[in-house]
Amino acid sequence: MMSTAVMTHRLDLNSAADKALKAAARFWFVVAVIGQFAFAFSVASFYGLTALRGNFQAWNKILANGYEAGATMGNTALAGHILFATVISIAGALQLIPGIRNRFPAFHRWNGRMFVLAAFTQAITGIYLTVSGRRLVGDVTQHVVSVLGAVLIMFCAGMALRYAMARDFTTHRRWALRLFLVASGSWFIRLGFTLTLILFGPIGFDQTTFSGPLLTFWTFAQYLLPLGALELCLRAQDRPGALRRVVTAGVLFVLTLAMGAGIAAVTIGSWVPNVKAAFDTRKSMAQILSATIASSGIDAAAKQYRDLKAAAPATYNFDENELNNLGYQLIRVNKFKEAIRIFQLNIEAYPQSGNVYDSLAEGYMDDGDKALAVANYQKSLELNPKNHNAVLMLEKLKAR
Numbered sequence: 305m306m307s308t309a310v311m312t313h314r315l316d317l318n319s320a321a322d323k324a325l326k327a328a329a330r331f332w333f334v335v336a337v338i339g340q341f342a343f344a345f346s347v348a349s350f351y352g353l354t355a356l357r358g359n360f361q362a363w364n365k366i367l368a369n370g371y372e373a374g375a376t377m378g379n380t381a382l383a384g385h386i387l388f389a390t391v392i393s394i395a396g397a398l399q400l401i402p403g404i405r406n407r408f409p410a411f412h413r414w415n416g417r418m419f420v421l422a423a424f425t426q427a428i429t430g431i432y433l434t435v436s437g438r439r440l441v442g443d444v445t446q447h448v449v450s451v452l453g454a455v456l457i458m459f460c461a462g463m464a465l466r467y468a469m470a471r472d473f474t475t476h477r478r479w480a481l482r483l484f485l486v487a488s489g490s491w492f493i494r495l496g497f498t499l500t501l502i503l504f505g506p507i508g509f510d511q512t513t514f515s516g517p518l519l520t521f522w523t524f525a526q527y528l529l530p531l532g533a534l535e536l537c538l539r540a541q542d543r544p545g546a547l548r549r550v551v552t553a554g555v556l557f558v559l560t561l562a563m564g565a566g567i568a569a570v571t572i573g574s575w576v577p578n579v580k581a582a583f584d585t586r587k588s589m590a591q592i593l594s595a596t597i598a599s600s601g602i603d604a605a606a607k608q609y610r611d612l613k614a615a616a617p618a619t620y621n622f623d624e625n626e627l628n629n630l631g632y633q634l635i636r637v638n639k640f641k642e643a644i645r646i647f648q649l650n651i652e653a654y655p656q657s658g659n660v661y662d663s664l665a666e667g668y669m670d671d672g673d674k675a676l677a678v679a680n681y682q683k684s685l686e687l688n689p690k691n692h693n694a695v696l697m698l699e700k701l702k703a704r
């Protein structure tokens with residue numbers, strides 16, 4: 305028979321393991337909510353403020369298939385997708401806060417309906433944007449998994465709703481958690497991809513086509529990693545064994561630290577610059593030049609750039625990334641010669657930037673001029689010896 309001392313010891317161990325698992329889950333949740341709100345704020349301010357100013361072209365700084373004048377269906381789907389990206393991030397986080405759930409059940413029910421509606425909207429508009437893309441970034445695997453991800457989101461939303469209506473709240477809670485995680489896939493991929501890009505370098509990542517092994521990995525991991533971690537936690541909670549719970553708590557704690565690092569990386573790298581751009585009232589040079597290239601050609605655009613810079617430097621946005629982004633937009637529609645001219649203009653303005661030489665090199669590479677591509681990647685490396693992309697591209701070009 306087990307002695308009282310041994311039994312007490314076991315009980316102590318079990319309760320310590322329970323506490324560790326609960327603390328790790330709470331820590332994960334607090335970090336996730338902060339990150340979701342940061343994402344929602346950046347999306348709402350960037351797309352919202354630029355839309356209020358009527359500058360829908362600014363969306364194309366981020367999007368490959370952004371706003372297109374006259375494309376009513378595509379623009380509506382995009383606007384709906386972006387609006388509900390904010391809704392889903394806020395509603396999802398509020399839905400999981402236990403204090404709100406327990407004290408305001410009516411709010412929980414309405415917010416839950418809103419979350420499910422946002423999940424379906426995101427999934428359907430996401431599929432539409434994927435299949436109707438004029439020049440989709442990413443490869444076939446990414447597109448297929450995106451569509452499967454959308455189906456998974458709708459499936460989890462349906463299951464969460466079904467068990468809520470059946471008043472089986474234990475099963476409902478599990479499906480709601482799964483829904484929260486799969487609906488956050490688009491958020492996870494941003495964190496994971498940015499963090500691993502910083503840690504391991506681009507690993508074959510092609511900025512123009514937006515593909516490569518790292519992105520392929522995250523395309524799957526955005527759904528499988530969080531779902532796997534959740535199943536681990538649920539099993540640890542359901543089954544006996546203090547050790548299982550302590551190990552799970554440790555794994556969750558480490559994953560949360562990585563998630564926090566990812567949130568910090570995307571916040572610094574994308575969300576803060578997007579919020580800054582949203583509050584920047586200077587006129588976008590990329591937008592102005594893009595219209596001039598379309599109507600009067602690249603020579604007129606180059607002249608306009610120089611004239612405006614001389615006449616009103618504070619009224620227009622002459623930041624490095626304006627022309628850099630415009631150049632990449634031109635590359636994506638195979639206007640390589642125009643892209644090269646735009647990158648050259650940028651070099652005139654920022655002759656010490658390794659990044660603009662890297663972009664010019666890419667323009668030459670896509671235009672089939674190997675010698676100038678190599679020369680500009682070398683110049684970029686000279687200015688920025690840490691430019692990992694230039695090293696990879698030089699290796700690739702030399703192997704040709």
Ligand code: HEM
Binds near residue numbers: 389426429431441491
């Ligand atoms: C459910 C949560 C989702 C959220 C919160 C979300 C959020 C966003 C946001 C904020 C954008 C604008 C780009 C940016 O600012 O980074 C975007 C674009 C896009 N999303 Fe989603 N999304 C979700 C689900 C999906 C799904 C399931 C799909 C595919 C089936 C999808 C496909 C797309 C596409 C194709 C674009 C346009 C990309 C481009 O043109 O560059 N999204 N999404």
